Amino acid sequence: MQWTTIFKKELLENWRNFKWIWVPIVFILFAIMDPLTAYFLPRILETVGGLPEGATIDFPMPSVAEAMMMSFNQLGMIGVLITIVISMGLVSSELKSGVYELILSKPVSYTNYITAKFTSILLLVSVALLASILVAWYYINILFGSISFTQILISTFFFIIYFMLILGIVMLFNTFFKSQGMVAFLSIVTIIAINAITSIYSHVLTWSPGLISDYIGVYFYSGEIETETWFSLAIAIILTIICLMIAITTLKNRAIE
């Protein structure tokens, strides 16, 4: 009951401040940008000209899997950044403005407060991801060739799990600091650190959530899901739960100034 109240309030808030509109649009733009550019670049160069007389450059046309991975990689960069930006103030801004004191004076459970906020933003990001990947898939189908719908759905699901972990990390820092800048900064540093450590020790850390997008790539190229994929997904889910649990405890013990 109380959980649904907070969840609905978050949905309404994100609707009123247009996040439900602009986040999916920006995700879609970035998802289709690279495959479209790759496809049209030779023609653009031809039309615009500027190449020396007689010069011919052969652009190898990307494969379907490559084109699809272009979308995922863009979302893995810009999408992650946008996700951090839209969630960096979820709790910290309420702590800072003081509205938290008023909410806290009601019999609100900390667990409901954190998980409802988390779920509502996860829903927004998931919808944006699904929409952008479907649009990209549509264009790639037309321009590069076909790829199975099931494959798209499964890989989107994997990607959503990866974004869930990112939201978990941002949620955690949200309860540490009142400053949104600080939340964003530390979230980015943490994600970069996870990715850096994963790529340095990639032969050992085959279960790292940082490899999820790599495994999606493997899935597109080979059509098979590697066993490690499931482990890295499981680790991502476990880490998310840990992040949320720490966030709830932090909030509980937080003194209000």
Added chain:
Amino acid sequence: MTLMSVEQLTKTYQSTNVVDNISFTLEPGKCVALLGPNGAGKTTTLRMLAGFIKPTSGTINFSEENFKKDVRNYVGYLPQFPVFHNWMTGEEFLIYVGQLSHLSKQEAKARAHELLELVNLIDARKQRISKYSGGMKQRLGIAQALIHHPKLIILDEPVSALDPIGRREVLNLIRELKKDATILFSTHILNDAEEISEEILLLHHGKMIKQGSIEEVSDSQDTVSIRLAFSEEPKFIEERLKEIDSVFKVVRQEHGFIITVHDLNAARNQLLDTIKNEDWQLTKFEVAKSSLEDIFMKAVTE
């Protein structure tokens, strides 16, 4: 029957006791003022009573049949600077906090409507809170504190930031609320405490330095002041007044004198005799009951 009893409540921040070993009880149906200068620990005390910060030590007992663990179910709280979700309308916000307080959607709606009527915001209910004036926000703050029919209403500086009209509105509202709930409010404005509360708790540097009904606190003063004024000031009057046995202290003021005495009856007779014998042109003779301000100043400066 007591509604809430507080024993040896202490809150320590960075090794300073912001609230230092205070004990008191709240009786149902009373309006109690928590007085103290800025930084006395009023807000911290109220937040502990409202149940969302934990005391370092001491106990707060809330007597209620079938008490459901969380005291926040029974307490309505208005922060000193209430902040709302400004993108909501007043009505939406009240329904939201109502549902947070475990009311069903229908109950929350009905109660919100009732409270909007009570605090006179019914016409502004569809407006975004960002458009509200300071006084309107304060009234909305009171309404949200009442949403779940609390047994105890805690108001942190409910009138300090308001203009005279807003202040009057809120004081009248509190007077209205006294009918069916216990009210504890903090203030540093003594007039407000004197006007609407039956009991006061005086806090200074985190310690409870006086508590009781206004009469009790006033009576515990051992001196009384008398104000005198004359149309034409007699010669050497200050010295003459000081010569009277029962006069303890004479202070010259802009218009006349304030005389402090221990025994009012003796002093009154002696003073009036002297005035009559000397034929001084008296224009004012007033026995001033020691006001809360005197008590406050005396307690705080001691």
